[in-house]
Amino acid sequence: MIELKTPREIALLREAGRVVASALAAVRAHAAVGVSLRELDREAAKVIKGAGAKPAFLNYHPSWAPVPFPGVICVSINDAVVHGIPDKTRLADGDLVSIDCGAFLQGWCGDAAISFIVGQPDPEDVALIDATDAALQRGIAAALVGHRLGDVGHAIGDVVRGAGYGLLADHGGHGVGRAMHEAPYVLNEGKPGHGYRLRPGLVIALEPMLISGGTDEYLTDPDGWTLRTASGTKASHSEHTIAITDDGPLVLTAA
Ligand code: MG
Numbered sequence: 001m002i003e004l005k006t007p008r009e010i011a012l013l014r015e016a017g018r019v020v021a022s023a024l025a026a027v028r029a030h031a032a033v034g035v036s037l038r039e040l041d042r043e044a045a046k047v048i049k050g051a052g053a054k055p056a057f058l059n060y061h062p063s064w065a066p067v068p069f070p071g072v073i074c075v076s077i078n079d080a081v082v083h084g085i086p087d088k089t090r091l092a093d094g095d096l097v098s099i100d101c102g103a104f105l106q107g108w109c110g111d112a113a114i115s116f117i118v119g120q121p122d123p124e125d126v127a128l129i130d131a132t133d134a135a136l137q138r139g140i141a142a143a144l145v146g147h148r149l150g151d152v153g154h155a156i157g158d159v160v161r162g163a164g165y166g167l168l169a170d171h172g173g174h175g176v177g178r179a180m181h182e183a184p185y186v187l188n189e190g191k192p193g194h195g196y197r198l199r200p201g202l203v204i205a206l207e208p209m210l211i212s213g214g215t216d217e218y219l220t221d222p223d224g225w226t227l228r229t230a231s232g233t234k235a236s237h238s239e240h241t242i243a244i245t246d247d248g249p250l251v252l253t254a255a
């Protein structure tokens, strides 16, 4: 069932989204060569706790995962696409870092992700991240009342495939509300004019997951969580939670 949110509920979702944006900004500011992924996790935890919110990922245990997620954020480095575990690993020069963060405030969820490079950037990695952000922005711009979910997915996929990148197979965006993952599922590569018709009050997370080199295949690490590109090439992930409104898309996880 797809649940539409009232303007008051959207205002509460916006507050949760602000906490997530602040946590991501703190992680990004702290990230540098030599810093451990656990330190980044602690930065996010501090911001979320300080705002009176609760981390959405910590101990999250979907049926397919062998163990509950052990971190506040997902940290996915280089060929890791999503769901990387924040461990003792230290960031190295040129690492492409993707951070995914979710938090609940007063029972409402925000979910967002950013990708960036620490140290000396490889121009190919910069281009990959730029394409990821461009795909996300195009998806948001297509999220208009009367359009369909397929139009949003088409806008995202068009940027990604047009630039020659792959899209992580079997993964896409989702509804957000009192739960982090709600209906509907949002394909990152949609058919224009197909799918659920967008209406005011729909809240969805859009999250293009790009793979350099053009293939979509992935492998799961022995930890049961981390998804890596099958080709060993790098990956990038950007995400915002947005609300469909009569005045256009409202980015709930904007800073
Ligand atoms: Mg996320």
Ligand code: MG
Residues within 6 Å of the ligand: 111, 112, 173, 174, 205, 207, 239
């Ligand atoms: Mg998400």
